[in-house]
Amino acid sequence: SLSLSQIKFGNGEWLVGSVRYERKYNLPLPIIIPAVLVPMLLIIAISVVCYRRKSQQAEREYEKVKHQLENLEESVRDRCKKEFTDLMIEMEDHTNDISEGRIPFLDYKTYTDRVFFLPSKDGANDVMITGKLDIPESRRATVTHALNQFSNLLNSKTFLINFIRTLEGRPDFNARAKVYFASLLTVALHGKLEYYTDIMRTLLLGLMEEYVHSKNPKLLLRRSETVVERMLSNWMSICLYQFLKDTAGEPLYKLFRAIKHQIEKGPVDAQVKKAKYTLNDTGLLGDDVEYFVLTLQVLVQGEGPDITPVKVLNCDSISQVKEKIIEQVYKNLPYSQRPKVDSVTLEWRPGSTGQILSDLDVTTQKEGRWRRINTLAHYNVRDNATVVLSRVQHTQQSYDQNHDNHEERNALLEDDKVFHLVRPADELDEMKSKRGSIKDKSMTKAITEIYLTRLLSVKGTLQQFVDDFFRSVLCSGISVPPAVKYFFDFLDEQALRHENVDEETIHIWKTNSLPLRFWVNILKNPHFIFDVHVSEVVDASLSVIAQTFMDACTKTEHKLSRDSPSNKLLYAKEISTYKRMVDEYYKGVRQMVSVSDQEMNTHLAEVSREHTDKLNTQVALHQLYRYASKYYDGIIMSLDEDPAAQSKQLTLRLQQIAAALENKVTDL
Numbered sequence: 001s002l003s004l005s006q007i008k009f010g011n012g013e014w015l016v017g018s019v020r021y022e023r024k025y026n027l028p029l030p031i032i033i034p035a036v037l038v039p040m041l042l043i044i045a046i047s048v049v050c051y052r053r054k055s056q057q058a059e060r061e062y063e064k065v066k067h068q069l070e071n072l073e074e075s076v077r078d079r080c081k082k083e084f085t086d087l088m089i090e091m092e093d094h095t096n097d098i099s100e101g102r103i104p105f106l107d108y109k110t111y112t113d114r115v116f117f118l119p120s121k122d123g124a125n126d127v128m129i130t131g132k133l134d135i136p137e138s139r140r141a142t143v144t145h146a147l148n149q150f151s152n153l154l155n156s157k158t159f160l161i162n163f164i165r166t167l168e169g170r171p172d173f174n175a176r177a178k179v180y181f182a183s184l185l186t187v188a189l190h191g192k193l194e195y196y197t198d199i200m201r202t203l204l205l206g207l208m209e210e211y212v213h214s215k216n217p218k219l220l221l222r223r224s225e226t227v228v229e230r231m232l233s234n235w236m237s238i239c240l241y242q243f244l245k246d247t248a249g250e251p252l253y254k255l256f257r258a259i260k261h262q263i264e265k266g267p268v269d270a271q272v273k274k275a276k277y278t279l280n281d282t283g284l285l286g287d288d289v290e291y292f293v294l295t296l297q298v299l300v301q302g303e304g305p306d307i308t309p310v311k312v313l314n315c316d317s318i319s320q321v322k323e324k325i326i327e328q329v330y331k332n333l334p335y336s337q338r339p340k341v342d343s344v345t346l347e348w349r350p351g352s353t354g355q356i357l358s359d360l361d362v363t364t365q366k367e368g369r370w371r372r373i374n375t376l377a378h379y380n381v382r383d384n385a386t387v388v389l390s391r392v393q394h395t396q397q398s399y400d401q402n403h404d405n406h407e408e409r410n411a412l413l414e415d416d417k418v419f420h421l422v423r424p425a426d427e428l429d430e431m432k433s434k435r436g437s438i439k440d441k442s443m444t445k446a447i448t449e450i451y452l453t454r455l456l457s458v459k460g461t462l463q464q465f466v467d468d469f470f471r472s473v474l475c476s477g478i479s480v481p482p483a484v485k486y487f488f489d490f491l492d493e494q495a496l497r498h499e500n501v502d503e504e505t506i507h508i509w510k511t512n513s514l515p516l517r518f519w520v521n522i523l524k525n526p527h528f529i530f531d532v533h534v535s536e537v538v539d540a541s542l543s544v545i546a547q548t549f550m551d552a553c554t555k556t557e558h559k560l561s562r563d564s565p566s567n568k569l570l571y572a573k574e575i576s577t578y579k580r581m582v583d584e585y586y587k588g589v590r591q592m593v594s595v596s597d598q599e600m601n602t603h604l605a606e607v608s609r610e611h612t613d614k615l616n617t618q619v620a621l622h623q624l625y626r627y628a629s630k631y632y633d634g635i636i637m638s639l640d641e642d643p644a645a646q647s648k649q650l651t652l653r654l655q656q657i658a659a660a661l662e663n664k665v666t667d668l
């Protein structure tokens with residue numbers, strides 16, 4: 001099949017040459033189809049098999065880990081039961097206190113101070129907590145008057161929204177400042193919580209629009225990056241105070257006590273803050289420390305002949321012993337009213353002469369450059385020994401002595417490194433251990449398993465307390481605070497208005513606004529609601545429970561493997577139950593009779609009336625004014641552009657307040 005091609009185009013004529021047409025092989029369809037399809041099917045089949053294999057392998061791995069965990073738990077079950085019974089008996093003292101209403105709840109003001117301002121830059125020294133403002137007497141009346149006017153101005157919604165939006169538009173108004181500003185606002189507007197709620201709703205609607213249309217709606221309320229997100233946290237803290245006192249506080253307090261008690265039953269390294277009994281693998285005391293329990297007969301100087309028996313460990317450092325003694329002797333006082341460890345001395349009277357016990361003194365043992373903190377075993381204190389606890393007297397002499405001790409102690413601390421139970425590895429030791437690193441690896445595997453058993457046994461012992469707390473928080477029914485119902489309904493309502501908000505997103509919104517924003521914060525910081533001290537070791541275990549609680553509130557499935565973090569392995573069995581509890585809670589709240597705006601307002605007005613006069617409102621206004629002053633020009637500009645603000649002469653009012661307050665600067 002040969003042909004000659006000639007092309008004519010306009011006037012031109014070209015001879016292109018010959019073109020050969022291949023003869024078309026007419027393959028029959030029944031051959032083509034199998035020839036293409038068979039390899040295709042084969043490839044698909046192979047990949048399916050591979051995938052199945054892989055997922056089966058993952059599944060098998062998961063099953064294996066689960067099975068091993070179950071076996072481990074089974075092996076510690078009896079021990080847990082016994083330890084749990086012991087713990088219950090030993091906690092009886094405290095539970096007696098609890099039933100007598102002796103849970104050391106903080107009052108509303110201290111609670112809000114701590115929740116709002118303790119995490120701020122200055123911590124406990126923040127002016128909102130100390131409440132001290134330096135205003136000269138001569139200026140006080142003017143300042144008070146101007147601040148009241150400023151308060152009136154804040155009560156104008158137009159002004160406040162402009163104020164907040166202006167600040168948020170400024171790059172130097174950072175996340176920390178936003179959080180602080182929102183908390184100041186909460187205190188300043190505490191007298192009118194209905195209004196505060198209205199502002200919060202308005203701002204939230206704006207934030208929602210933003211996330212639903214231009215960002216990922218699932219990330220709404222995830223962090224505290226705007227003023228309103230922090231306002232919501234504070235609103236929840238305000239509205240749930242009563243619920244904490246009435247319902248969830250008791251199981252939380254018991255959980256805290258149980259953790260503390262369980263940890264203190266075993267050795268705790270005072271220096272590296274690791275414990276034998278803990279839920280947190282990073283806080284686990286690795287080496288096996290030999291110890292036994294001692295009972296000390298404690299006399300308190302100047303408080304009569306009554307002897308208090310106190311259980312301690314012979315490996316406890318002297319400060320730890322003091323803590324345990326104070327805990328027992330002053331158990332009826334809240335933490336803030338007890339003497340501090342530094343303000344007491346401990347004297348041991350083995351014979352006719354006494355010996356002052358302290359963490360470091362001339363008898364302290366040395367190991368090379370290391371000094372070992374003194375323990376009861378170091379002093380050879382025996383079971384049933386009598387010790388005397390006395391307050392450090394602040395007379396001149398003892399002050400000097402104390403001062404010397406202090407300096408001596410500092411000198412000791414600077415010279416050498418100190419350790420308590422386990423000596424951290426030196427560079428020298430590290431060199432040695434490098435050589436045996438391969439062997440070490442297989443060792444650590446075995447060791448982690450042993451330690452996991454220990455974590456599991458602590459977990460089993462505390463299980464009841466954890467469950468009780470979760471149940472009290474996630475109990476739907478009449479005890480659900482109206483604020484929760486009100487806010488969840490608000491979220492449901494808003495979700496309906498947007499098409500791209502599915503059920504999972506609503507779940508996340510609820511989780512972000514209540515469990516993560518409020519409960520995790522309280523669970524990790526029991527000292528926000530109770531007058532207690534949370535030590536680092538207790539904190540490490542509380543973090544694990546808080547993490548579990550957070551996991552329970554998410555929708556995503558966590559598949560376990562050998563490399564999963566140990567806190568996930570620890571609660572692998574319970575997590576699905578907890579997840580179900582969260583689902584049921586959200587469902588239960590949805591089914592409740594709704595809370596009307598009016599009911600909510602009545603409730604809020606009640607809170608305002610009951611607590612506002614105790615708060616540092618004037619200080620908050622003063623601090624807020626500093627923001628107004630810092631961003632003054634921007635605020636004035638935004639007010640000038642807003643017709644609603646113009647008609648209310650807001651600019652003028654702010655200028656007058658500024659004139660009255662700035663005067664102070666020239667006065668000083």
Ligand SMILES: *[C@@H]1O[C@H](CO)[C@@H](O)[C@H](O)[C@H]1NC(C)=O
Nearest residue numbers: 295296297307383384385386
């Ligand atoms: C412990 O000491 C107290 C008084 O110091 C004494 O009455 C008691 O019998 C002692 N108990 C034991 C078991 O030694």
Ligand SMILES: *[C@@H]1O[C@H](CO)[C@@H](O)[C@H](O)[C@H]1NC(C)=O
Nearest residue numbers: 280282283540543544547567
């Ligand atoms: C364990 O404790 C460490 C240090 O206290 C902490 O940083 C970590 O978050 C804790 N682990 C968990 C899972 O909470």
